[in-house]
Amino acid sequence: MAALLSFAAGLLFGIGLIVSGMSNPAKVLGFLDLTGRWDPSLMLVMGGAIAVGFIAFRAAGRRTRSWLGGAMHLPTARQLDQPLVFGSLAFGIGWGLAGICPGPALVVLSAGEARALVFVAAMAAGMGGFELFQVLKTRRRPAPA
């Protein structure tokens, strides 16, 4: 049931990306090009999504169990830290270089764009680098007994 629901949520998310125009990297770059001929569409995508999300997450935050009866896994951290800031700064540079972020990358890959395969392979390698860093970090600093 959880898998079916996850599939449906992913599908709806992907359809939303295509309807909104965000599956086109050139359009995303049009938004990021503030000083050129600026396409504000992405702001409306965020606005529409957040309008729904704001209501939904308020309701979700009051729940102790999900509709399916499972535990809630919503984040609780509120402190800023260096990985958050420097990671996000680096992500933005990559986003600005190609106009592609992780969601659209997978949609465009599935649509059969060969160039998206190059991006997704590099993205997976980058994510793998993060995992490797985590493994090395825990080895160097063993958890206190």
Added chain:
Amino acid sequence: MQIDWNHFTPWASLIGGVLIGCAAALFALANGRIAGISGIAGGLLRPRRGDAAWRIAFLAGLMAAPWLWRAFSALPEIRIEAGYGTLIAAGLLVGVGTRFGAGCTSGHGVCGLSRLSPRSLAATLCFMGTGFATVFVVRHALGA
């Protein structure tokens, strides 16, 4: 600032955004989870027991979207302007950055801002800031 009225799609983008919001809402309420693509995908690289199926299902749904679309009509234009070298650099930065930064446009930008999370607001300002700056440098300062 000059608005590109030829490419601006206010209604389609607003409706698409609402659909994305509905997907995130469904995922949070029914499954108790954040619809953040980088976290869902990155978590597959070293999955804990019993933690992979829902991730694979979500990503399969996401990747089924263009196929379902094609069953009814032609996909809208997809144009990737970057060359292969740029795509590799961009992909590496997006992969490393979203994992250290604990989220991307969906997890921080959509879900995090909806939750009024200060971490997500900071993250969104950071990646939007360097995103704008990068396009400015590539398109205007370097005059590509």
